[in-house]
Amino acid sequence: MTIFELIAVLTTLAACFAWANYRFIRLPMTIGLMILALVGSLALVLAGRLGFAPIEDLTGFVANINFDGAVLNGMLGALLFAGALHVDLDRLLAHRGVILALATFSVLLTTAIVATGGYYLFAAIGLTVPFAWMLAFGALIAPTDPIAVGAILRKVGVPKELETTITGESLFNDGVGVVLFILLIELLAGEAITPAVVGKLIAIEVVGGLLYGLLIGWIAFRMLRAVDNYQVEILLTLAIVTGGYAFAHVLHVSGPLAMVVAGLMTGSAGRTFAMSETTRHRLDEFWELVDEFLNAVLFVLIGLEVVILDIAPGVPLAAALAIPLVLAARYLSVLVPVAMFPSGRALPKGAATILTWSGLRGGISVALALSLPPSLYRDKLIAITYVIVCFSIIVQGLTVGPVTARLLAEK
Template sequence: MPLIETLTILICLAALFSYVNHRWLQLPMTIGLMAVALVFSLILIGLGKLGMGVEAEAARFIGAIDFNEALMHGMLGFLLFAGALHVKLDELLDLKWVIGTLAVVGTILSSLITGLLGYWLFDLVGLPLPFLYCLLFGALIAPTDPIAVMGVLRQARLPKALELKIVGESLFNDGVGVVIFLVVLNLLPKPAVHPTDVAALFLTEAVGGAALGLALGYLAYRMLKSVDNYQVEILITLALVMGSFLLADWLHTSGPIAVVVAGLLIGNHGRQWAMSASTREHLDNFWELLDELLNAVLFVLIGLEVLVLSFQRPYLLAGLVAIPLVLFARWISIVAQVKAFSLVRAFTDRTITILTWGGLRGGISVALALSLPPGSSRDAVVTITYIVVVFSILGQGLTLSRVLNTEAASRPAGAPVPVE
């Protein structure tokens, strides 16, 4: 199907589902879109069971879309840049050690715990996955998804410092998760890798991506500072995002990290020193609209992806087991880090609860799972990942505010609100 027809169908569905959500459900935008798309997919599956051909046609349409390519090399850069534009750099730097540790150590810990326990638990429910595939699942499901996180936190009304920890971690830990994923993926054909190769890959991806984002962001900043025309300046930011991702791909560095660093630079120094008030207003409106549009298409795609998955009984059982497993692994990694930082920084118990429950998974995990080599193990990992992501967005996303209110209500009357 031609690209324009695919985009037309997706945008029409996104518009229809947005209307249904806004008119009747009134859920947060990203959650509502995915929920309506999921129900729509289940209706199509039901019609298919009745002998109608709509399910097969819809499955062919979704199957023809390369979800991994569309997200990881298409929408992701724009969504990350739009999110990074509004993160205050000085506040982020105040929490740099906490956020950095959550993004690196937390992701590694969570990956290992999920992979090791998953190897045992999946076998118990009748799905004996190879050990390396369990580690791959741990690596792709450990990072919190910045797109899902920022989409839900807009309505959650968390304390500012706590929200910044969750957002800051999610902006950077996907790069760490991708590095772990690539390391384990390289072990599939050759089950031995030298530690120096792992270190070199991490430095190339993470440090190289940050350096590239800083360099290109500074170049764009100088260009923005030399003109005062919002049309030209918006084009410069678009070129920055697309050029950063393309160049990072050529240099084998992390495109997501490059775009986040560039977005932080433009959103802070660029906004303050290189833009007029009129440009800031137009730039914010443009990136907000693009962010909402791409988010709508992405979450509709996630909801429709159920049409092409294999839901065998062992896969379903493994997916249901994976939900508490992933939450447990994140809880352990958060507890370990909070206890360590408690020696130099004050935390409360609700920090652990909200960081655990607020660590949402989303499209990035699904995209990584879909990039695995074809085979039964890949089909199992994709289905398990999808089940965890659906629970994360719908279950955790819809109840995050309630968890926050419960934690607040548990404080004694008159007790001061803690600063996280």
């Protein structure tokens, strides 16, 4: 199947599922799309096993999709840029302490708790996974993706400072999570992980990514200010996302962090000083559509991935144990930053619980799991990750509105 045919199939599925969701179900779009794709895939698998329908074509189609490549090297940069484009930079800087702690300390603590707790829980049910592999699992499950709940939180009247904290954390913890995952994959490969190696990776990936994002953001700002044509200016932002992200890989710096910084610069300085009112309006509409389209395709992909899962004995129970473990790790990891910083203490009562329940796991966790190196444990961890992501999107995504509204009403 050619790339065009693949895009055509996924776009058609996303459009049909979006129509069905809007017409009949009326769930938040990304959640509805994933549920429809998941239910449809499971129905085909069941029909195939009962002999009513061949599923080889569907299995082959999904198996041929390079999910981790599509997400990590394609969609992620555009999604992060689009998300950063609409963030209030002044408000973000006002809460920089708690956001930075959530994006770094919380990712590290979540990784450690999930790895340690999972190591002993899985061993207790006879599913032995080496601790190094559990560390990689903890790193891939740590980043959050609140894309599906952003509109829900705004609808229930979440205070702006809490909304900014949730959005800011999710923008930066993806990049931090990817860097940590890369480091742990090197550990799995048998490379010596010394403080010098860690320092070098952080300097190149994290600091390099931030500086590179500032550079391409500044270049784009100067180019945007030199023209007044919304078509050209939108093309320039596309160049940032595509060319800028691709060149980040050449430089071996963090593309996700670079896109966040470039998006923040374009959405603040670029929007204020380099764009006309017409360009601002057109740019917002364009990137809102890109964001919705990519999320639609991404969540359909997540739903389809179920047909290629290899569910080994012990995996369902391990996944059931991992869900509360991940939630507990998330809650503990946000308590410290919220209590430590003045901007965190200024958040409404119940902020830690809201941050926990709105911290959905999404496409990046599945993509990182699929990029694990071949081993006896890879398929088990992929299946466990998938169950956690599905629970997160469906259960947490559908209940985060009522949970948040109730907690805010108690203040």
